[in-house]
Amino acid sequence: MIITIVGGGSTFTPGIVTSIALRQKELGVTEVRLYDIDGERQSKVGVVVDWILKDMKSPIKLTVTTDKKEAYTDAKFIFAQMRVGKYAMREQDEKISLRHGVVGQETCGCGGMAYGLRTIFPMIEMIDDVEKYAAKDHWILNYSNPAAIVAIACQKLRPNARIINICDMPIAIIEMIGKCVGIKDYTNIDVDYFGLNHFGWFTRMEYEGRDVAAEIRAYAKEHGILLPKEHIEALKKHEATGDRHANQSWIKVWTNAARLMELCPEYIPNTYLTYYLFPKENVEHSDPNHTRANEVMETREKALFEGVDRYLATGEIDKKVFYAGAHGNFIADLAVALLGDEKKKFIIIEPNNGKVPNLPDDTMIELPAWITKNGPELIGIEPISTFYKGMIEQQNACEHLLVEGAIEGSYTKVLQAFALNKTVPSIEVAKEVLDEMIEANKAYWPELK
Ligand SMILES: NC(=O)c1ccc[n+]([C@@H]2O[C@H](COP(=O)([O-])OP(=O)(O)OC[C@H]3O[C@@H](n4cnc5c(N)ncnc54)[C@H](O)[C@@H]3O)[C@@H](O)[C@H]2O)c1
Ligand SMILES: O=P(O)(O)OC[C@H]1O[C@H](O[C@H]2[C@H](O)[C@@H](O)[C@@H](O)O[C@@H]2CO)[C@H](O)[C@@H](O)[C@@H]1O
Numbered sequence: 001m002i003i004t005i006v007g008g009g010s011t012f013t014p015g016i017v018t019s020i021a022l023r024q025k026e027l028g029v030t031e032v033r034l035y036d037i038d039g040e041r042q043s044k045v046g047v048v049v050d051w052i053l054k055d056m057k058s059p060i061k062l063t064v065t066t067d068k069k070e071a072y073t074d075a076k077f078i079f080a081q082m083r084v085g086k087y088a089m090r091e092q093d094e095k096i097s098l099r100h101g102v103v104g105q106e107t108c109g110c111g112g113m114a115y116g117l118r119t120i121f122p123m124i125e126m127i128d129d130v131e132k133y134a135a136k137d138h139w140i141l142n143y144s145n146p147a148a149i150v151a152i153a154c155q156k157l158r159p160n161a162r163i164i165n166i167c168d169m170p171i172a173i174i175e176m177i178g179k180c181v182g183i184k185d186y187t188n189i190d191v192d193y194f195g196l197n198h199f200g201w202f203t204r205m206e207y208e209g210r211d212v213a214a215e216i217r218a219y220a221k222e223h224g225i226l227l228p229k230e231h232i233e234a235l236k237k238h239e240a241t242g243d244r245h246a247n248q249s250w251i252k253v254w255t256n257a258a259r260l261m262e263l264c265p266e267y268i269p270n271t272y273l274t275y276y277l278f279p280k281e282n283v284e285h286s287d288p289n290h291t292r293a294n295e296v297m298e299t300r301e302k303a304l305f306e307g308v309d310r311y312l313a314t315g316e317i318d319k320k321v322f323y324a325g326a327h328g329n330f331i332a333d334l335a336v337a338l339l340g341d342e343k344k345k346f347i348i349i350e351p352n353n354g355k356v357p358n359l360p361d362d363t364m365i366e367l368p369a370w371i372t373k374n375g376p377e378l379i380g381i382e383p384i385s386t387f388y389k390g391m392i393e394q395q396n397a398c399e400h401l402l403v404e405g406a407i408e409g410s411y412t413k414v415l416q417a418f419a420l421n422k423t424v425p426s427i428e429v430a431k432e433v434l435d436e437m438i439e440a441n442k443a444y445w446p447e448l449k
């Protein structure tokens with residue numbers, strides 16, 4: 001059984017392969033293939049992956065390739081995590097937006113839309129390549145961001161593709177909340193959730209009879225941040241915690257999430273909602289000359305590639321150079337559930353088709369689903385109330401219009417999408433940002449007329 005990782009040169013590849021290797025028997029996996037369009041970057045990551053498999057005494061064969069046919073032939077699972085334009089373009093997305101006074105973020109607002117316009121067509125190309133070479137009953141499990149926009153484009157252009165779009169943020173939030181209230185066994189916290197990707201709410205959180213939602217509401221009120229106490233203490237003393245969530249840009253997010261829970265106590269927000277509901281405050285607290293892309297390049301990316309160089313020079317690897325955890329476990333567990341027909345619950349992104357009765361059928365909704373061998377079965381909920389419906393409808397319209405604009409090459413539709421985004425205060429600002437982004441993305445975007 002073959003698993004191909006697209007975006008093999010990703011900083012997350014070592015963590016994902018670790019998770020695969022830990023489940024080797026359940027998956028029956030015999031080979032992992034890394035595929036990337038940047039062979040040089042991928043071959044360095046391949047060095048770490050090779051070391052991990054040997055360190056774990058894993059029988060899994062490793063293939064590292066830039067050849068599509070070699071990558072996809074007979075593959076059963078394709079784990080996609082491409083970052084089109086890499087961190088250099090993420091930096092542009094974030095900085096161009098901030099220069100015009102609007103939120104500069106990887107997947108939200110103008111930055112997310114720019115990233116979406118780069119990613120739609122490479123994702124469609126990947127689906128076509130996979131269909132040509134992979135096993136007929138393959139599954140593409142897609143992490144490539146912006147997952148909300150990618151999901152809409154795949155549904156519109158390749159509605160029969162065997163793709164499940166996923167995001168680790170709901171499980172990452174559950175893990176973080178678990179840490180705050182002293183629950184280590186976070187995968188057994190049972191939740192209800194609805195929304196779009198990076199745009200949703202937990203409506204229930206329970207663990208062994210405990211109302212975790214009520215506990216975290218009280219915690220947020222007391223501490224003003226959704227990070228665990230040891231992080232709060234370290235932050236007060238300006239000590240490094242080693243956790244990426246204690247980086248400057250994430251602290252702001254976890255603080256705003258706590259504030260949002262005070263203002264809207266009904267549900268627990270996905271932290272990404274803070275970009276839409278505190279756009280002004282977010283911009284005020286951002287540094288347009290040093291954004292999250294810079295933080296990532298200076299930490300996660302640097303640690304990994306310097307770690308490879310050090311290993312090649314000395315033969316020693318410090319496991320801290322790569323990230324392994326919830327991110328890899330989530331995608332590998334989803335593959336196990338699909339293979340084993342486990343009927344286990346995962347939050348995933350799929351066409352709504354009435355599961356949230358008062359949202360359109362073609363909304364790519366993020367909801368809990370039962371995972372069977374035939375794919376996900378979304379778990380339907382009651383109609384949602386006006387505030388949430390209104391927010392989702394606006395964001396959904398923005399994302400659909402963006403995808404339509406990309407497919408039709410329509411400048412007006414893309415401009416309207418930018419103007420519809422809740423992070424953008426006027427259509428003139430939308431135009432300024434869009435025009436600068438067109439210049440910066442010449443090598444990547446479809447032509448807009
Ligand atoms: N959905 C989620 O919750 C989630 C979580 C984490 C990361 N991600 C996404 O995973 C991806 C990887 O993130 P990262 O920070 O490790 O980025 P990264 O830049 O380290 O890795 C991305 C890799 O994708 C490659 N790539 C670019 N275009 C490609 C294409 N057309 N085909 C094949 N490979 C291509 C790049 O060369 C690069 O090696 C990003 O899209 C990121 O947004 C998503
Ligand atoms: O800014 P980055 O590149 O560090 O992270 C952006 C991604 O953030 C989310 O995923 C995190 C998750 O929060 C964390 O706990 C761990 O599992 O790593 C993930 C990747 O960083 C988000 O869901 C992704 O869509 C973002 O790409």
Ligand SMILES: [Mn+2]
Binds near residue numbers: 166167168
């Ligand atoms: Mn995500």
